[in-house]
Amino acid sequence: MNDKTKRYVNGSALFIGGMLIFLVLSIIGCAPTVPQEQKTGAMLWGENCNRCHNIRTPSEFNDGQWEVAMTHMRTRGNLTANESKKILEFLKIAN
Amino acid sequence: MKDQLKIFLLSLFITAFASNAIYAQSQSTDKQSNKFLLSGYGFTNFEKAQDGISSFSSGFSPIILWKSGERLFFESEFEFELEDGGTQVGLEYAQLFYTVTDNVLFGVGKFLNPNNLFMERLHPTWINKLPNIPFGVSGHGGVPLLATTQLGAQLKGAFPVQSTKIIYAVYVSNGPVLNVEEEADHTEGETPLEKKNRIQDAAPEDEGDGHDAAAPGTLNFNNFQDNNNNKAFGARIGFLPFPQLEIGIGLEIANVGTEDSHLADLQSSMQVFDLSYTRDSGILKGQLDVRGQFVWLNIDQSDEEPLNYKNESRSGYGQLAYRPVKIENSLLKNLEFVFRYDYLDLPELAELNTDLNRTTYGVNYWLAPNSAVKFAFQNKTIKEHEEETETLFITQFTLGF
Numbered sequence: 001m002n003d004k005t006k007r008y009v010n011g012s013a014l015f016i017g018g019m020l021i022f023l024v025l026s027i028i029g030c031a032p033t034v035p036q037e038q039k040t041g042a043m044l045w046g047e048n049c050n051r052c053h054n055i056r057t058p059s060e061f062n063d064g065q066w067e068v069a070m071t072h073m074r075t076r077g078n079l080t081a082n083e084s085k086k087i088l089e090f091l092k093i094a095n
Numbered sequence: 096m097k098d099q100l101k102i103f104l105l106s107l108f109i110t111a112f113a114s115n116a117i118y119a120q121s122q123s124t125d126k127q128s129n130k131f132l133l134s135g136y137g138f139t140n141f142e143k144a145q146d147g148i149s150s151f152s153s154g155f156s157p158i159i160l161w162k163s164g165e166r167l168f169f170e171s172e173f174e175f176e177l178e179d180g181g182t183q184v185g186l187e188y189a190q191l192f193y194t195v196t197d198n199v200l201f202g203v204g205k206f207l208n209p210n211n212l213f214m215e216r217l218h219p220t221w222i223n224k225l226p227n228i229p230f231g232v233s234g235h236g237g238v239p240l241l242a243t244t245q246l247g248a249q250l251k252g253a254f255p256v257q258s259t260k261i262i263y264a265v266y267v268s269n270g271p272v273l274n275v276e277e278e279a280d281h282t283e284g285e286t287p288l289e290k291k292n293r294i295q296d297a298a299p300e301d302e303g304d305g306h307d308a309a310a311p312g313t314l315n316f317n318n319f320q321d322n323n324n325n326k327a328f329g330a331r332i333g334f335l336p337f338p339q340l341e342i343g344i345g346l347e348i349a350n351v352g353t354e355d356s357h358l359a360d361l362q363s364s365m366q367v368f369d370l371s372y373t374r375d376s377g378i379l380k381g382q383l384d385v386r387g388q389f390v391w392l393n394i395d396q397s398d399e400e401p402l403n404y405k406n407e408s409r410s411g412y413g414q415l416a417y418r419p420v421k422i423e424n425s426l427l428k429n430l431e432f433v434f435r436y437d438y439l440d441l442p443e444l445a446e447l448n449t450d451l452n453r454t455t456y457g458v459n460y461w462l463a464p465n466s467a468v469k470f471a472f473q474n475k476t477i478k479e480h481e482e483e484t485e486t487l488f489i490t491q492f493t494l495g496f
Contacts, residue, residue, distance in 0.1 A: 036255035047338035051373055053222040053495075054464035061132075068132035068162045072170060074200075076216065078253040078262040078333070081197035 037082065041090030044083050052077065058094035066091045132160045135172065136465075138220040138493035140227075145486040153177055156187065156219070168192040188244055198252040206249060208242045209264035210331045210345035212369045213388050213412075221495030224384070224416045224431065225457045226469045230439035231390055231410025234316075237439050237451060240392040240410045241347070241365050242271065242316035247326065262333035262341070270327025270349035271314035271363060273394065275402070310447035311401050312394070314351060314363060323359065325350035331367070339374040343367075351394065358402070361395040381419035381428075388412060404444035412437035418461075433457035433471075450478040465495035 034043070049055050061069060066088060074084040135157040143149035154176040161169040172187040190204035207215040213232045217223055231240045247268030254261045309315065331345030347365040352358030372385040389411035397403055418431035435455040441448050457471035473487040 035257050036260065051338070051341070051371065052216045053219075054461070056464055064127075064130050065132050068130045068160050069134070071162045071168045072132075072160050075168065075170065075192050075202070075251070078251060078264070080253050080255060081194070083253075 036080075039086070041086035041088075042094075045087045045090050048077060048079065048083065048087065049073075058091045061091075061095065063092045063095065066095065128164045130162045132162075134158045134160065134496055136219050136221045136493060136495040138491055140489060140491045142226075142487060142489040154220075166194040168194075195250075196252075198254055200251050201248070202251065203248045205244050205246050206266075208245050208329075209249065209251060209266065210329055210347055210365070210367050211241050211243060211388075212343065212367075212371070213386075214243045217386065219495060220491060220493035221465045221467065224414065224433045224459060224469075225435055225455055226471050226489045226491035227455075227473075229388070229410075229412035229414075229435065229437040230451055230453065231412075231437075232388070237410075238310070238313050238408075238441060238447065238449070239316060240314075240390045240408050240439075241367065242268075244316075245269075245327070245329070246319060259337070260335040262335065262343075263331070265328075265330040267326045267328055269318040269321040270325075270347075271316050271351050272318045272322050272353070273351035273358060273361060273363070273402075274309045274313050274315050275311055275358065310445070312404075312406050312442070312445045313447060314392075314394070323350055323352065323354040329365075333369075339372060341369075341371045343369040345369075357399065358397055361397060361402075363392065363394045365393075366391045375420070377421070379417070379419075380421040381417055384414075384416040384418075386412075386414045401446065404442060406442050406445065408439075408441050410437070410439040429461045431457075431459040431461065431467075433459065448479065452476045466493065468492050 039047075046055075058066075070084050070088045070091065073079065074081075079087075135155070137153075137155040139151060139153045141149065141151050154174065156172055156174045158170070158172045160171075163169070169189075169191050171189040174183075174185040174187045176183045176185075186205065188205050188207055190202045190206040193201045195201050209215055211232055213229060218228060218233075220226075228235060230237045233239050233243045245266055245268035247266055249264055249266035251262075251264035253263070327347055327349030329345065329347035331343055333341050333343035335341045345367045347363075349363050350359070350361065351363045352361040367388065367390045369388040370386065373382065375382050390409065392408045394406040396405055412435055414433065414435040416431055416433040418428070420428050422428050433456070435453075435457075437453050437455075439449065439451040441450065453473055453475040455471050455473045457469060459467045459469045461467045469491045471489050473489065475485045475487070477483045477485065
């Protein structure tokens with residue numbers, strides 16, 4: 001095996017490992033939880049906004065400021081439009 | 096030095112002015128389609144190495160965000176740091192986003208590397224649970240194996256799949272440049288050992304900067320003007336089987352040699368595996384936070400000296416943190432205990448062949464969700480010619496705003 005093929009074999013090993021973990025976890029993940037579309041803004045806030053940092057309190061910002069911060073977090077945290085819209089609505093009520 | 100001070104003062108002035116304007120604007124009605132937010136963070140560190148001099152250091156990173164209408168968004172961050180007797184100013188990121196669909200965002204500019212989860216999501220001092228960063232993720236933490244930021248374009252987004260979620264990011268960028276041997280001017284007549292020592296002396300250990308890490312065989316990620324027509328290509332996929340857990344794999348392939356040189360065909364391939372798990376546990380009466388990021392970097396071997404060796408490097412870290420948030424004691428529930436293990440392993444035959452292992456124990460007191468006082472104790476093993484250990488005490492006070 002030359003170096004290049006070896007490298008890709010290494011690469012695929014990692015990939016297969018990753019896929020295996022995905023598979024196992026998808027089985028666990030299929031346990032009955034609420035589908036994304038049915039989650040409320042408060043639920044989505046609780047689930048998503050403490051994944052990377054401590055949850056920031058709604059009262060920290062006014063509505064306009066939250067609109068910008070939520071757009072930032074949508075880009076940083078890979079949120080869907082639906083998730084960020086619902087979370088923003090929740091923040092605007094809770095602040 | 097004088098110029099740097101001027102820049103620093105000017106930037107402070109601009110920031111103060113902007114914050115005033117932004118404050119005024121953000122207080123006004125919500126109907127305007129153009130909205131600003133000034134955020135960011137500041138920190139002060141104090142550190143003491145076992146046999147070294149103790150020192151304070153400080154940094155300030157303002158973030159300016161603009162949202163223009165429903166689809167356009169701009170994010171930028173500056174970085175001011177006191178280093179080497181002056182103020183270093185950096186443009187950490189500057190990215191323009193266009194919302195293509197509910198699941199697709201298009202971004203261009205200088206953006207945090209989506210493959211480098213630590214830098215993209217965890218490095219701001221009010222988020223990072225330890226006062227310094229793991230090896231391999233940036234020039235600030237030894238030799239970096241992957242970029243902090245990319246200069247190029249990316250598509251990113253997420254797709255919900257029933258109750259699970261798939262996150263993705265793909266990008267093209269200038270990509271890394273292979274550091275090759277410097278022109279031999281003042282170094283003529285050097286023996287190979289002298290040369291190796293010189294390069295190791297010049298190379299960063301802990302707090303070095305990416306710009307200095309020019310040891311042949313390593314990659315320079317600050318590629319603001321590309322050296323070839325070939326662009327780096329990278330992708331990361333993250334899977335969230337449930338919201339508390341994310342597992343990601345990523346890769347990046349790039350031609351790293353200069354166009355038309357004998358190294359032009361050399362490629363680098365980087366693979367990364369990451370894991371994030373955060374959950375509130377009733378049994379443990381608190382919050383558990385597990386993180387890990389492991390990087391493999393392979394660079395093609397050249398036929399000619401000095402890069403005619405197997406150029407494979409590895410780095411990674413695993414971190415565990417626990418905070419008893421569910422205990423009814425206002426002091427205890429703000430305390431957090433952190434453990435991290437990290438390593439950096441550079442190729443044995445490289446001129447810079449460092450092999451670093453480190454364990455860090457930390458205790459944090461959270462004054463607010465965005466402010467903490469952190470204390471950490473580190474034990475580092477360095478294997479170069481011989482094995483050495485170093486201990487370091489470091490404390491940090493930080494606020495994110």
